[in-house]
Amino acid sequence: MEDRSQYQHLEDLRRQVNFHNYRYHVLDSPVISDYEYDRLLGEIRQIETGHPDWITPDSPTQRTGAAPLERFEKITHPAPILSLANAFGSQETRSWFERIRKLDPRVDSARFVVEPKIDGLSVILHYRDGVFVQGATRGDGEVGEDITANLRTVKAIPLKIPVGQGLGKQDAVQPDKFGLDIPGYLVVRGEVFITHADFEKLNQELEEAGKKTYLNPRNTAAGSLRQLDPNLTASRPLALLVYQIVFSEDGQVPTSQWEALEYLKSLGFPVADISRQFDNVDEMIAYTESWKVGRDSLPYEADGMVIKLDDLTLSADLGFVGKDPRGAVAYKFPAQEVTTKLIDIGVNVGRTGVLTPYAVLDAVEIGGVIVERATLHNFDFIADKDIRIGDRVLVKRAGEVIPYVIGPITDLRTGSEKVYSPPESCPACGQPVEHLEGEVAWYCVNAACPEQLVRNVEHFVSRGAMDIVGLGIKIVEQLIEAGKVSDVADLYSLTRADILDSVTKKDRKSNKEPPGKIADNLLEAIEASKQQSLRRLLSALGIRGVGEGMAGDLARNYPDLEALSRATAEDLQEIDGVGPNIAEAIVNWFARPANQQVLAKLQAAGVWPQADSETAPAASGSLAGLKFVVTGTLPAFTRSGIKEFIESHGGQVVDSISKKTSYLVLGENPGSKVKRAQELGIPVIDEDALRKIIDNS
DNA sequence: GATCCTCGAGTTCG
DNA sequence: CTCGAGGATC
Numbered sequence: 001m002e003d004r005s006q007y008q009h010l011e012d013l014r015r016q017v018n019f020h021n022y023r024y025h026v027l028d029s030p031v032i033s034d035y036e037y038d039r040l041l042g043e044i045r046q047i048e049t050g051h052p053d054w055i056t057p058d059s060p061t062q063r064t065g066a067a068p069l070e071r072f073e074k075i076t077h078p079a080p081i082l083s084l085a086n087a088f089g090s091q092e093t094r095s096w097f098e099r100i101r102k103l104d105p106r107v108d109s110a111r112f113v114v115e116p117k118i119d120g121l122s123v124i125l126h127y128r129d130g131v132f133v134q135g136a137t138r139g140d141g142e143v144g145e146d147i148t149a150n151l152r153t154v155k156a157i158p159l160k161i162p163v164g165q166g167l168g169k170q171d172a173v174q175p176d177k178f179g180l181d182i183p184g185y186l187v188v189r190g191e192v193f194i195t196h197a198d199f200e201k202l203n204q205e206l207e208e209a210g211k212k213t214y215l216n217p218r219n220t221a222a223g224s225l226r227q228l229d230p231n232l233t234a235s236r237p238l239a240l241l242v243y244q245i246v247f248s249e250d251g252q253v254p255t256s257q258w259e260a261l262e263y264l265k266s267l268g269f270p271v272a273d274i275s276r277q278f279d280n281v282d283e284m285i286a287y288t289e290s291w292k293v294g295r296d297s298l299p300y301e302a303d304g305m306v307i308k309l310d311d312l313t314l315s316a317d318l319g320f321v322g323k324d325p326r327g328a329v330a331y332k333f334p335a336q337e338v339t340t341k342l343i344d345i346g347v348n349v350g351r352t353g354v355l356t357p358y359a360v361l362d363a364v365e366i367g368g369v370i371v372e373r374a375t376l377h378n379f380d381f382i383a384d385k386d387i388r389i390g391d392r393v394l395v396k397r398a399g400e401v402i403p404y405v406i407g408p409i410t411d412l413r414t415g416s417e418k419v420y421s422p423p424e425s426c427p428a429c430g431q432p433v434e435h436l437e438g439e440v441a442w443y444c445v446n447a448a449c450p451e452q453l454v455r456n457v458e459h460f461v462s463r464g465a466m467d468i469v470g471l472g473i474k475i476v477e478q479l480i481e482a483g484k485v486s487d488v489a490d491l492y493s494l495t496r497a498d499i500l501d502s503v504t505k506k507d508r509k510s511n512k513e514p515p516g517k518i519a520d521n522l523l524e525a526i527e528a529s530k531q532q533s534l535r536r537l538l539s540a541l542g543i544r545g546v547g548e549g550m551a552g553d554l555a556r557n558y559p560d561l562e563a564l565s566r567a568t569a570e571d572l573q574e575i576d577g578v579g580p581n582i583a584e585a586i587v588n589w590f591a592r593p594a595n596q597q598v599l600a601k602l603q604a605a606g607v608w609p610q611a612d613s614e615t616a617p618a619a620s621g622s623l624a625g626l627k628f629v630v631t632g633t634l635p636a637f638t639r640s641g642i643k644e645f646i647e648s649h650g651g652q653v654v655d656s657i658s659k660k661t662s663y664l665v666l667g668e669n670p671g672s673k674v675k676r677a678q679e680l681g682i683p684v685i686d687e688d689a690l691r692k693i694i695d696n697s
Numbered sequence: 698g699a700t701c702c703t704c705g706a707g708t709t710c711g
Numbered sequence: 712c713t714c715g716a717g718g719a720t721c
Contacts, residue, residue: 348707356707375708377714402708402712440715441706459706545717547705577703579718658702673712 003051010047010054016040017060018160025156025239026270058131058159063152069228072145075136077124078187078247082141084306085324086332090285093307096329097281100309100318103326107318111310112284113257115243115275116291117330119218119301120193121225123151124246127186132159137225141323150225153234154192161186161267183251188264190242194221195299196675198237215394215407216337217301239300242269257308257315274298277310288331295333296675304332337396339409340364344389345376345420349428351455351542353443357382357422359393359405366397374403379422380440386410388417426451447594453480453487456542460488464548465540466529470522478502487594488540489601491526499523534560534609541598543589545582553577554586559611561599565590621650622694627660628653631674632667634687649694657682665690 017040024030024037041060048055055062087093101107122138135151136144151157162182194202199217206213214220224236242264245253254260258277265271274291278284288305295302308328309315315327341362348356357376364371374395376382387393391408425432426444428451435442444452457476461468468491479485482502484494499519532540538561539551546554553575558564564586572583589595602608628646630639630653637645642665643653657664657676664677664684677684685693 350707352706354706358708369710371709373709375713377707381714397709397712401710403710404708404713545705549704577718581717654703656703660702 006047007051007054010044010051013040013044013047014059017044018158021060021155022158022268026158026268056131057133060159062159063155063234069149071228072147072226074139074143075124075134075146076143077136077139077141078126080141081122081124081138081144081189081246082325083323084328084330085321086304087307087329088332088334090289093285093288093329093331094281096307100326103318104314106311106314107309109279110314111256111258111277111279112281113261113275113277113308113310114284114287115261115306115308116241116272116298116300116302117304117306117332118191118193118241118272119303120191120221121218123147123190123192123225123240125151125157125188125190125242127161127188129184130161130182132157132161147225149230150227150233151192153230154238154240156238156240156270158268161269181251182267183248183253185247185249186245186251186253187247188242188269189244189246190240190269192221192225192238192240193217193300194224194237195239196301197299198239202237215409240270241272243272243275243306255312257310257312260312292333302333303335304330306330334367335365336367337394337406338364338366339392339394342387342389342391342393342405342408345382345387347423347427349426349444349449349451349455351452351459352544353445353449353452355379355423355426355433355442355444357420359387361393361395364395366395366403371395371397371403374405376405378440379442382420388413388419390414390417428452450480453485457485457488457491459542460540461491461529462540465536466532467536468522468525468529470518470525475522487598487601489598489605489607492530492602492605492607494523494526496520496523530605530607532609534611537561537602537607537609538564541589541595544585546586550577550582555611560608561602565599621648623649623651626651626662628663628665628690629655629657629661629673629677630665630667634665634667636687646690663690663693 017037020030020032020037020040030037044059045061048059048061085096087096097107124136124138124144125132126134126136132152133148134146135148135157136146138144152159194217196217199214199220202220203213214223220236221238224233224238227233243261245260245264254263261271261275276287278287284307288307291298291302291305306328307330309318312327315325318326320326342359343362344360346358346360348358350356357379359374359376361372361374376387381387385405385407387405387408391410392412393408394406395403396406397403422442423433426446426449429444429446429449431444431446431449433442434445446452454473454477457480458473460466461471461476471491476485479494479499479502482498484498484502485491496516496519499522500515533555535548535551535555538546538554539548554564557575558567567586569580569583569587572578572586573580578586590599623646628651630642634642646653646665654661657673657680659680661677661680661682664673664682666674666684666686674684
């Protein structure tokens with residue numbers, strides 16, 4: 001008697017846990033705390049321990065704990081698991097529609113369903129009498145691998161359908177709203193994936209534990225499902241969205257894709273909430289395109305949208321082209337991540353002598369441009385990620401612009417890859433390289449390294465520094481090669497003849513301007529640069545640790561270079577933001593004879609700015625005390641324009657988002673900063689909103 | 698001593 | 712944009 005009531009209690013507990021599981025993993029809105037959930041689960045475990053014969057495969061305790069497998073068994077799918085033809089852009093999507101319209105007049109008035117194409121792993125789930133009995137990978141579409149034990153640990157997969165039956169809650173689903181008999185045997189298809197947020201959290205945890213991190217959410221999801229030990233799979237934050245009924249027996253299922261999604265939802269399966277139904281091609285395409293732009297705001301990685309004819313009967317009647325069904329098409333977004341071969345590793349020498357490795361890649365298109373080079377940051381990065389020459393690597397364009405190597409696809413190694421070791425001598429001058437203890441960077445310490453000189457002069461003339469227009473890297477190289485320039489001060493003693501002698505020979509055919517004119521323009525630009533502010537000159541000199549910001553701070557505290565050169569390390573540390581390291585770097589720079597010579601030459605040439613008004617901070621204004629970060633392109637401003645605009649109203653512009661940021665100003669084609677702002681709860685505004693803030697105060 | 702913030706330096710393609 | 716590192720802050 002007691003057994004009987006305890007069994008009923010167990011059943012009740014299981015129903016409750018399943019319900020809360022559904023609330024959490026499918027609806028994403030839990031109604032009890034994790035603690036309470038764990039307590040319910042614990043109680044079930046306790047009862048089951050006392051009565052092992054009561055354990056059923058759909059008990060929530062059976063999600064974990066299965067023993068590791070030797071290998072995965074093969075499973076033949078009950079129906080072929082199809083792939084889709086791709087369409088790149090709206091033009092190809094329209095062509096697809098036109099093609100099938102000609103084949104069948106019914107297409108003319110057809111409806112469409114648009115769903116996200118999530119970058120995860122396709123899985124096939126089998127339910128016998130409402131109980132999850134088997135799960136498989138897609139494999140080649142006919143035969144997949146049995147990963148039932150792993151899938152059981154994915155909490156978003158209902159172990160029993162329908163969910164919520166008998167709980168009497170308002171969220172309880174009504175599977176009979178379609179008036180259909182739930183099939184005794186039902187096979188559905190879905191995508192297992194990991195959200196961006198969970199992926200980042202997982203990688204952070206792995207990194208803290210000193211373990212190897214994953215490359216991207218897709219690899220992680222795929223790797224997690226292919227673990228032979230289900231306990232490992234259980235520890236991964238896998239999510240699921242279901243989108244297709246593959247097969248059914250002993251029952252009826254909807255014959256429209258939209259209803260199929262509704263039906264699956266009613267059975268307790270998670271279904272993508274951005275899926276939409278359309279009866280108009282233009283609106284369908286507009287919606288699809290809207291996600292091409294908005295893909296970054298999705299919580300998961302999507303590599304496109306799937307467009308399906310809503311009428312599944314019509315879709316089936318249309319048949320196939322090769323293996324692809326005619327009734328659906330995958331609208332692909334431009335790739336943001338691409339794999340390619342790393343052919344070689346080269347090394348650049350920066351103006352400070354830092355050696356930076358870069359990857360020479362087998363050219364690939366990423367997001368519309370051909371990429372064949374990507375920075376590798378530093379030599380530790382190569383070692384940490386275990387990047388080898390000949391590896392296939394995953395490459396991404398950060399913020400849609402600068403490509404970088406995420407890491408090697410180790411599964412694709414052939415054994416012929418070569419481990420890379422950093423050079424022992426500078427690739428530009430051949431002098432031995434040095435590495436300071438505790439620092440990541442390797443340096444070429446040869447003061448006469450020609451590459452460093454080129455970079456140094458390049459930096460000196462750049463837009464943010466002395467702003468000498470018309471003096472590009474090519475001309476700098478030629479002037480140095482011709483021996484006309486051996487430090488930045490030499491620019492001010494250049495004659496017309498010097499420039500004509502060394503520069504014009506090579507550039508003549510590519511330039512329409514007569515060489516004399518080029519020389520004159522250049523001399524004029526050099527002359528004009530003598531009027532640049534102390535802040536700009538300081539930042540142009542390239543003292544270690546002194547960039548645009550620090551140069552401004554120094555220029556506010558010292559009237560000219562002479563005064564600064566006499567400052568001691570102690571004096572300098574009085575300035576906010578200057579610590580022992582930067583103070584020492586400044587003192588050392590002024591102490592070097594070569595630099596003293598440069599200073600003397602500059603002074604003689606009249607390049608000797610005094611403390612200037614440009615450095616006076618705007619202490620008041622409607623934006624006083626507010627910190628702004630700008631991302632993307634603003635309609636009415638240039639990059640430096642918006643900075644000046646905000647600063648002129650007393651606001652401050654910084655580069656990276658932190659808790660102290662007041663607003664993120666959003667332009668077009670924004671980068672990853674938007675996501676970070678959302679995480680930190682920082683208000684995101686556009687240009688107009690910024691103006692309103694100024695006007696309203 | 699640990700953690701957060703800010704800055705500097707190098708960076709690709711067209 | 713990313714990464715490293717110096718400085719400030721608790």
